[in-house]
Amino acid sequence: MLLYGRNPVLEALPAGRVAEVVLARGVEDAFARQVQDLARDAGVRVRWLPRIELDQLVGTTQHQGVVAEVEELQWATVDDILDRAEASGAPLLMVLLDGVTDPRNFGAIIRSAEVLGAHGVVVEERRSAPLSPVVAKTAAGATAYLPVAQTKNLPRLIDQLKADGVWVYGAAGEAAQDVTRTDFSGKAALVIGAEGEGMRRLVREKCDVLVSIPVRGQVQSLNASVAAGILLYEMTRSRGKSGGNK
Structure with a gap:
C-alpha cells in the first residue's frame, strides 16, 4: 500500500x-x-x-x-481494544461508527479518538469506508497507534458491551440531553452515525442515552467527524473531573 x-x-x-x-x-x-x-x-x-x-x-x-x-493497514479486533483499555488502567472509552463511509471523516474520527485518549474505534463490516491511504493520511499517523476494529453486527456488539457494564451514548442532534451536562465516568462507548442519516433505528434504540451538542448558530448540525471530536473532548473532560470511576 x-x-x-x-x-x-x-x-x-x-x-x-x-x-x-x-x-x-x-x-x-x-x-x-x-x-x-x-x-x-x-x-x-x-x-x-x-x-x-x-x-x-x-x-x-x-x-x-x-x-x-x-504494509497494508490491518484491522484489529474488539478484544484488542478491550485489552488495551484493561492494560491502561483507565475505564474503557470506545468509539462505534454506524455507517460512516466517507474516508476523510473516518480518518478524522480516528485522529480525534487517538488524540483524546479513546482505546479504539469499531466499525461494522460493509457499512464503513475501508482502511485506505486516504484514511491514513487524514488520520495524520493515528492509525499507527490506535486499534481500529470491525464487527459483523454493531447492534449485537452493543448488547455485549452493555452486558459487560459499558454505558453506550449515541450522538443525536435533536437529543434533549446536553453533552456538557452529562456524566461520562465509567466504561463508555460513543456511537456516531452516518452523515445526514445519523444512527440506524435499531442502533439508536440500543443506546442507553442520546446526547447532543448545544449549538448557537443558524446551522443546526455538524459534520460527523467534528461532532465526534467535540463529544470525545467532553467525555474525557468529564472523566477527568470525576476521576474516571463510576
Whole structure:
C-alpha cells in the first residue's frame, strides 16, 4: 500500500511499517533530512523522483512531497481494544461508527479518538469506508497507534458491551440531553452515525442515552467527524473531573 503525506509517513517510519520512502525532488532540505534520518534508523531505502512522477504514482497532488510503501493497514479486533483499555488502567472509552463511509471523516474520527485518549474505534463490516491511504493520511499517523476494529453486527456488539457494564451514548442532534451536562465516568462507548442519516433505528434504540451538542448558530448540525471530536473532548473532560470511576 502507498501511504502519502508528511505526518502519516513520519509516524509510520518508527513503527517499522515502511519498506521504502520516495521523496519529491525539490522538497525542502530540513524535511528531507528528517525523513532520511528516520529511514536510516529503520533501515529503509530512500529514493528521489520528480514531483510529477509522485503525482502519477499516487493519483493526487496532495502527497506533500513524500510517499512510502507500507504494509497494508490491518484491522484489529474488539478484544484488542478491550485489552488495551484493561492494560491502561483507565475505564474503557470506545468509539462505534454506524455507517460512516466517507474516508476523510473516518480518518478524522480516528485522529480525534487517538488524540483524546479513546482505546479504539469499531466499525461494522460493509457499512464503513475501508482502511485506505486516504484514511491514513487524514488520520495524520493515528492509525499507527490506535486499534481500529470491525464487527459483523454493531447492534449485537452493543448488547455485549452493555452486558459487560459499558454505558453506550449515541450522538443525536435533536437529543434533549446536553453533552456538557452529562456524566461520562465509567466504561463508555460513543456511537456516531452516518452523515445526514445519523444512527440506524435499531442502533439508536440500543443506546442507553442520546446526547447532543448545544449549538448557537443558524446551522443546526455538524459534520460527523467534528461532532465526534467535540463529544470525545467532553467525555474525557468529564472523566477527568470525576476521576474516571463510576
